[in-house]
Amino acid sequence: MKIDSICNGIVLDHIEAGKAMRICAALGLESLDCTVAIIKNVKSEKMGRKDLIKIDEMIDLDLNALGFIDPNITINVIREGQLSEKKKLRLPRELFNIVRCKNPRCITTVEQEADQIFCLVSENPPLYRCAYCDAAYHGK
Amino acid sequence: MAVPELRHLIDIKDLSLDEIDTLLALGDDIIARPADYQDAAKRKKLATLFYEPSTRTRLSFEAAMLELGGSVLGFSSQDSSSATKGESVADTIRTVQCYADIIALRHPKEGAPVVAARHAAVPVINAGDGGHNHPTQTLTDLMTIRRELGTLEGLTIGLCGDLKFGRTVHSLIAAMVRYPGTRFVLVSPRELRAPDYVLEEIRRGGCACEESHTMEAVVPVLDVLYMTRVQRERFFNEAVYVRLKDSFILDVPKLAHAKKDMIVMHPLPRVNEMSVRVDENPHARYFVQALYGKYIRMALILKLLGRWGA
Numbered sequence: 001m002k003i004d005s006i007c008n009g010i011v012l013d014h015i016e017a018g019k020a021m022r023i024c025a026a027l028g029l030e031s032l033d034c035t036v037a038i039i040k041n042v043k044s045e046k047m048g049r050k051d052l053i054k055i056d057e058m059i060d061l062d063l064n065a066l067g068f069i070d071p072n073i074t075i076n077v078i079r080e081g082q083l084s085e086k087k088k089l090r091l092p093r094e095l096f097n098i099v100r101c102k103n104p105r106c107i108t109t110v111e112q113e114a115d116q117i118f119c120l121v122s123e124n125p126p127l128y129r130c131a132y133c134d135a136a137y138h139g140k
Numbered sequence: 141m142a143v144p145e146l147r148h149l150i151d152i153k154d155l156s157l158d159e160i161d162t163l164l165a166l167g168d169d170i171i172a173r174p175a176d177y178q179d180a181a182k183r184k185k186l187a188t189l190f191y192e193p194s195t196r197t198r199l200s201f202e203a204a205m206l207e208l209g210g211s212v213l214g215f216s217s218q219d220s221s222s223a224t225k226g227e228s229v230a231d232t233i234r235t236v237q238c239y240a241d242i243i244a245l246r247h248p249k250e251g252a253p254v255v256a257a258r259h260a261a262v263p264v265i266n267a268g269d270g271g272h273n274h275p276t277q278t279l280t281d282l283m284t285i286r287r288e289l290g291t292l293e294g295l296t297i298g299l300c301g302d303l304k305f306g307r308t309v310h311s312l313i314a315a316m317v318r319y320p321g322t323r324f325v326l327v328s329p330r331e332l333r334a335p336d337y338v339l340e341e342i343r344r345g346g347c348a349c350e351e352s353h354t355m356e357a358v359v360p361v362l363d364v365l366y367m368t369r370v371q372r373e374r375f376f377n378e379a380v381y382v383r384l385k386d387s388f389i390l391d392v393p394k395l396a397h398a399k400k401d402m403i404v405m406h407p408l409p410r411v412n413e414m415s416v417r418v419d420e421n422p423h424a425r426y427f428v429q430a431l432y433g434k435y436i437r438m439a440l441i442l443k444l445l446g447r448w449g450a
Contacts, residue, residue, distance in 0.1 A: 015179075019164060031280050058234075075387065103388070105231065105248075105250045105270050105271065105272075106249065106251055106268075107249040107250060107251040107252040107254070108251065109249070109254055110249060111228050111229055111230065111249075111252075111255055112228045114230075114255055129337060130251065131251070131254060132250065132251020132255070133250035133251040133270075134250075134256045134272065134335075134337045135181055136336065136337065
């Protein structure tokens, strides 16, 4: 299968196989006008199988959302057909309006438009806690 | 001169150990020299916004403010506020801060005081949020332990009853893990074990902790026995409450092998988890604990009104 290489844009590499569509939705890629290639189940020496996303435009990425979905993603920034920058992600310290608290006793279940905030308390294994009620979120 | 930052008290961890020490020392000074503080909050107003019933917490806040020469306004049930019309906590706080210099908030939903603090231009005190936290009860507990036992270090604290929904237990553990040499003994039915984030806090603090399903076996090693009520209002299923409510009942014979100086505390109200016969027992401290609650809240109000550090 041949996918054209991009001139100015972003390649998200080393995505855990099966997560590409979730990333696509989280980053709103389906609403872009440019070419977006979503490649699933690519053979990888390191990972066995991986997903890959190519975006043929420089866009602002929500690194928090991306790091939360898969902190092992590599972001390759392509300028004039050349790799100009490589970024590794980390688990974000804070998740702002990315996940909803599921604790029925939490104030966010009733307070109008309260921001959903989760704070990272442990990286390995990943563990977030609701900034309001301390409910755990394990990132799954 | 820089304006000291606005401070709230949402979680006991918002206070450093030095700040807790400062509050406890101020509380001691208020007890020793009450006349010196009778006008300390003159012309200031405290709003007590209680969306849940309360006796001790609300009245001790109000008594504290009145003894400081200030005044009090507010409501004592959700039904007597615009919450019944669906008003949010954020809007209530933005309104009340127009009329008061400091706010004490009790709410059945966990994290409501965080929402309040995010929208407030005056200090907000968490007076209990659901089964989550109750930091001013913890300050009360620390003051009681320090005044009655002379130290907060090297103590074995037994916590008994509803450790799952007992917000006073969660906040007390969060405070005591920071004092060197603390050991915890947790006594509860399996269904009412402390939540994992509380157990995690104990592990992170490096404190020794043992869990037990009988009270008698652990009483002899304790310096403090902290009793709690099984909280009917937190159960979605009444049958589960009925099955668990009588799990642990403290009576005088169970105290027979306690250390001489061991103290029995309880945040109150009690239902039937503690016999009234214990009230006259020399180990009992829960009514003096309620009294200390007023003094430590006086200290807290003064510190927060003075924009801490001023």
